[in-house]
Amino acid sequence: MPDMNYLNDLIIQVRRDILRQVHKVNSGHPGGSLGCTEFFVALFQEIMDRKEGFDMDGIGEDIFFLSNGHISPVFYSVLSRSGYFPVEELNTFRLINSRLQGHPATHEGLPGIRVASGSLGQGISVALGAACTKKLNNDQHLIYTLCGDGELQEGQNWEAIMFAAGNKIDNIIVTVDYNGQQIDGSTESVLPLGNLFGKFEAFGWDVMEIKEGNNLQAILDGMKEAKSRTGKGKPVCVLMHTVMGHGVDFMMHTHAWHGKAPNDEQLAIGLAQNPETIGDY
Amino acid sequence: MKKYVDTGKKDTRSGFGAGLTELGKINPNVVALCADLTGSLKMDEFKSNHPERFFQVGVAEANMIGLAAGMTIGGKIPFTGTFANFSTGRVYDQIRQSVAYSHKNVKICASHAGITLGEDGATHQILEDIGLMKMLPGMTVINTCDFNQTKAATLAIAEHKGPVYLRFGRPKVPNFTPEDQSFKIGKAVHLQDGEDVTLIATGHLVWEALEAAEALSEKGISAEVINIHTIKPLDEKAILDSVRKTGCVVTAEEHNYYGGLGESVARTLSTHAPHPQEFVATMDTFGESGTPAQLMEKYGLNAEAIINATLKVIDRK
DSSP states (O other): OOOOHHHHHHHHHHHHHHHHHHHHHHOOOOOHHTTTTHHHHHIIISSOOOOOSOOOTTTTSSSSSSSSSHHHHHHHHHHTTTTOGGGGGGGGOOOOOOOOOOOOOTTTTTTTOOOOOOSSTHHHHHHHHHHHHHHHHHOOOEEEEESGGGGGSSSHHHHHHHHHTTOOOOOOEOOOOOOEEETTTHHHHHSSSEEEEEEHTTOOOOEEEETTTTOHHHEEEEEEEEHHTTSSOEEEEEEEEEEEETTTTGGGTTTSSSSOOOOOOHHHHHHHHOOOOOOOO | OOOOOOOOOOOHHHHHHHHHHHHHHTTTTEEEEEESSSSTTHHHHHHHHHHGGGEEEOOHHHHHHHHHHHHHHTTTTEEEEEEHHHTHHHHHGIIIIIIIITTTTOOOEEEEOGGOOTTTTTTTOOOOOOHHHSSSSSSSSEEOSSHHHHHHHHHHHSSSSSSEEOOOHHHEEOSSSTTTTTOTTOOOOEEEOSSEEEEETTHHHHHHHHHHHHHHHHHTEEEEEOOOOEEEEEOOOHHHHHHHHHEEEEEEEEESTTSSHHHHHHHHHHHHHHOOOOEEEEEEOOOOOSHHHHHHHHTTSHHHHHHHHHHHHHTTO
8 A cells, every 4th residue: 555645745845846946947847847746756656667776778667758858847856756866966957067957868867767858749659669669578567658738739649649559559558747738828729639538549549537637546546547458459548637836826727837937935935835744855 | 993893783772671681580679660661661571571570650750760769778779761851851850859869779771862762853852861860969870882781781780889870772773892891880991092083972972983983094083982881970081091192082972062971071171181172962952853864964963973073173282
């Protein structure tokens, strides 16, 4: 049984990490990061079967790819707090000579990162490639991917989505951060995604939803359900409804904090709403 | 002077196909991906020998590059196959982020490069691909000249760790390099000695350079001929040693003047040993429909063009 008290503490701590990282360099993407905090904590602490340490090939373990690389603050925080690198390194986010690039990169050798992402729409393809290799290697472990909903406007995704079903790649779970927001406004106002559930289904995927994507228990239950649907001849898609900026009241329900850092006063308010738990870096 | 013999015309793409077939037998980690051009890329034999290691991705090149990047995670060595146009310009950002910046061991194998693709016309005749690929940090760029060299290069790049762009073509051209050659990435091939001019050629222009050298010798001009198959990393020493001896150079390639081999040679010379250079290349233009021979003539990419450039460059010494 998961230690829910610890996981909830970790979620709050990760929110603090996100706010402090972007505040320090006055840049970065807090909104989507906050919205996916519960997902990342659940995935790395409970859902994925991970080996100790890090090697690029990831043979004999589950592998995760972040397609919407701009939510690097939550990725870096959870990676460091899951043992991939020292949490103190979060201090170097977006600074020169850092391994914590604005968008995730393998170039600097940061453990936990297997491909660069940031230019959108490429993560599902890469994840499917890794899934094909797992099958060739007779490795029963799974591939997990997170992509943004606005990101699905990139055409490459649909090439990949078509390929996955056509080739019965059933060792992958693609989660969509379904927050309905993107840089210029709501997805509905920028370029409507339409019936996303129906679209994935029409492409031949097994689709399910997590209605409360900022509820830890809902994510744990939902991702376990998603896992149980793998290995049945279809790729699995999870539409995870989240609230951008979750956990910091003035950042919620708006696209305004997609790519904007809080000032000193806003940071203080955000941190007060998320009091220190495990310990700041 | 060593005389090179055409052992029979063959297409370079078939050299790639033969190399891939052999790799399938000797290297279980090699996988192949193709975007609906299996026959054109001569990948059929690999496909039928190893269906589990062959991935038909459909007309979806961006996904193919991403898949290939992902397949390296877990130890596979992916070879992607499509036309040069769709291997580079169409998927530049996918190559840049998922392959080059991410240091993935992907081999991007591109057929129908250049103007000799012929009748399909300019939409398919990419003349900018060498430039696009050589600008990517860490990318190895190879353009082979005949069947045997293409087969040898295909085998060699599987042993090289890191991203590679391998460029070859459609037409049947003389096959004149040794069948048993050892292909060394980044190492120039010295084809013949000469005193008056250095001809540096890549791809389909290498045979033309040999023909030009023979015609020039009848005019009393002694041409040294160097085949640069690896445009990046460039064998600068071989180029400088030769040009310091002959005093001038003609570069020849089936590619735009901007961004091609000639530009890399010019950079090398201007940095270390400035000498007169003339360029045999397309001059900032798109191609058009026609037979390969007609197009090579119209766009100044044959032995005659190399001879004219040589006479010009020698005058500038």
